[in-house]
Amino acid sequence: MENTLSPVKALLYRSYHFALRVALLVYPIPRPRCFTSQQLDNWLSEVKENQIEHMLVVTDDALLNLGIPEKLISFLNHNGIKTTVFSGILPDPDIKEIEQGYLAYLNNNCQGIIAIGGGSVIDASKLIGVRIARPKTPLTKLKGLFKVLTKLPVITAVPTTAGTGSETTVAAVASNRKTHEKFAIADYCLAPKYALLMPELTQGLPAFITATTAMDALTHAIEAYIGVNGTAFTNKQSLKACKLIFDNLPLVLKTPQDLTCRAHLLNASFYAGEAFTRTSVGYVHAIAHQLGAKYHVPHGLANAVLLDVVLTEFGNEIYGKLAEIADYCGLSKQQDNIEQKVFCLIEVIKKLKLASNIQATLPDIKVSDIPHLAHAASKEAHPDYPVPSFWGLARFEKVLHKICEK
Known part of the structure; x- marks a missing residue:
């Protein structure tokens, strides 16, 4: 079993990545207006300018029972905008x-x-929104890149x-859920027009979810x-996202009601969402998606368990970039050599996981499933993810064995 892809495939994939980079320069991704x-x-004024008189509030039952959407629903109703609540969303929506x-x-x-x-x-x-824009086309026919176009x-x-970003x-x-399949739909038109960042809505999150979602952002x-x-x-x-997470996640875990840290x-x-939606993600996500499916x-848990393991597996192929992150975030000393800086970064990630009670392995993984999981992760990643270097199936399997409790 190969550790790397063939040179021909690698060249084809890098050509594809270059084309994506050029396309991004020609057609920049829209940025949501942030409030x-x-x-x-100010946000309400913009909503009304769009001639919106009735909004669908999409949430989940847990948040609805906690009353978290109530402030915004009341705000909208008080200002003349009707709302219909749909709370039937489960994790990994079907x-x-x-x-x-x-x-x-x-x-x-x-x-x-x-939302x-x-x-x-x-x-x-x-x-x-995609179903509204393309009512005659099933979602399964739109998976992949640039197929919505409306x-x-x-x-x-x-x-x-x-x-998540x-x-x-x-x-x-x-x-x-019937086929245990997860698939992505990506198109510029999927970018929300507005984003409301309200830290008070995150105050009731359990510490474990606060940590795993922050680790998701760190992975991005x-x-x-x-x-x-x-x-x-x-x-x-x-870099801004990394520093904010390293600086503020430990503080939020100690003082969950600190709105300033939660805002950070x-x-x-x-910021991490803005970065990865323009550059895509990598092997951590490719494997994590298979564990979720x-x-x-x-x-977020899958990403957290995998992050330091995947970074370590890349080895010196990414030492320079990891050292830059360590320097920017103040995790290492200026006189440290590149290996010491990388070690500091990996250790900080491990300590964050330990402080958050995030385990190092996942007991659900069956050894007999590992070849299938590795193949599916490789299929997802290639050619779409512009990873630092290409792995063959053997390296995917190696990572999965490391996080397999058995």
Whole structure:
């Protein structure tokens, strides 16, 4: 079994990555207008300028029962905008749930969508928007890049976790629970028009979810930075996100009610989202998606378990980039050599996981499944992910064995 791809495949994939980079320069990805809790009136004015009188509020039952969407629903109703609540979104939203949300939008004559929740809720809202824009085409026919090509209804994303960055990305992930398949749809039109960053909505999150979603954002930032398609803008956003997470996640775990630190984590998630939606992700995500599809491992947890293992497996192929992250974030000493800087970065990631009670292995993984998981991860990553270097199946299997409890 090969450790690397053939030179011919590697050349083809790098040519594809170069084409993606050129396309990004020619057709820049839209950036959502971002508002804070103190700017709700400004956001409302923009919503009304879009002639929206009735919004579909997409959330989940847990958040609805906690009353988290109530502030925004009351704000909208008080200001003359009707709302219909659809709370039938589960983690890793299934195409059936998206269809139900689509019907709720149509049946209530809604004119816009506000997503209040984590990545699953925001992704589902985008996909409901896709169904509205392309009503004659099943979602399964739109998976991949640039197949929607139609304007969506106005979407406002309100993240209640600081991790996925879905409020600024142009992609959304759907599941088919019958087939254990997860697939992504990506197109510029999927970027939400507005993002509301309200740290008070993240205050009730359990520490473990706070940590795993922050590790998701950290993975976005690091994979965007070490990939070959980084730009001056994405590198800047990635480094800012890394530093905000390293500085603020330990503080939030100690003082969960600290709104300033939670605001910093929300900003980090947003910056990391801006980075990876322009550069894509890497092997951590490729493997994590398979663990989510096969065993329903939460995405942030899968990324957290994998992050230091995958970075270590790359070895000196990415030492320079990792040392730059360590320097920017103040994790190492100026006089340290490159290996010491990388060691410091990896150790900080491990300590963050330990402080967050994030395990090093996943007991759900079956050894007999590893060849299939490795093949699926490789298929997802190649050619779409502009990774620093290409792995053959053997290296995917090696990583999976390392995180397999058995």
